[in-house]
Amino acid sequence: MRNFVEQGDFLQVETEKSLKSGDLFVEDSLVGVCVTDSNTTGFSIATTGVFLLFKDLEIEIKLGQKVFSKQGEPVTTSPKDATYVGVATESAPMKKPTIKIRLA
Numbered sequence: 043m044r045n046f047v048e049q050g051d052f053l054q055v056e057t058e059k060s061l062k063s064g065d066l067f068v069e070d071s072l073v074g075v076c077v078t079d080s081n082t083t084g085f086s087i088a089t090t091g092v093f094l095l096f097k098d099l100e101i102e103i104k105l106g107q108k109v110f111s112k113q114g115e116p117v118t119t120s121p122k123d124a125t126y127v128g129v130a131t132e133s134a135p136m137k138k139p140t141i142k143i144r145l146a
Contacts, residue, residue, distance in 0.1 A: 051091075052077065056084040059113065066095055068113040068125050073145060090145055092131050097141045105133045109143055117143060 053074065061067060061080040067087045074087030075095075096116040097103060109117040110124035117127055126146055134141040 050089060052086050052088055054084050054086055061085070066093075066111055066113075066117070066127070068111055068127070071125060073111075073125060073127050075145070088145075092142050092144045094140050095127075095143050096139060097134055099137055099139060102136050103130045103134045103141055105130055109141075117141065 055067070055069070055072075057067075057069065057080055059080060061076045063076050063078055065076045067074045067076055074089045075091075075093045077086040077088055079085060097109075098116050098118040101119060103109060103117075103119060107119055107130045108121075109119060109127050109130060110121045111117045111127045112124050115124075118124065128143045128145040131142045131144050
């Protein structure tokens with residue numbers, strides 16, 4: 043295949059946003075978790091895998107439920123004005139700050 047570029051599990055991206063390693067990256071429909079801190083020359087994101095992400099403290103998320111987010115916000119179950127991030131690989135009750143998510 044002459045047009046194959048890369049597997050796509052990790053991507054090099056650029057943004058003006060200040061992000062740290064482990065932060066959720068959301069840009070339109072592109073979702074990943076920052077592998078490195080953002081800088082002016084770009085940074086890496088992981089686009090596959092299961093990650094421990096911050097969730098909305100006011101909701102319960104059940105195993106297998108779809109989750110959504112906007113850049114800089116915790117994951118939630120509401121798709122309103124948010125991007126589909128992935129699926130919960132565990133249940134998390136209200137007030138629990140994090141949840142394991144398999145990226146979409």
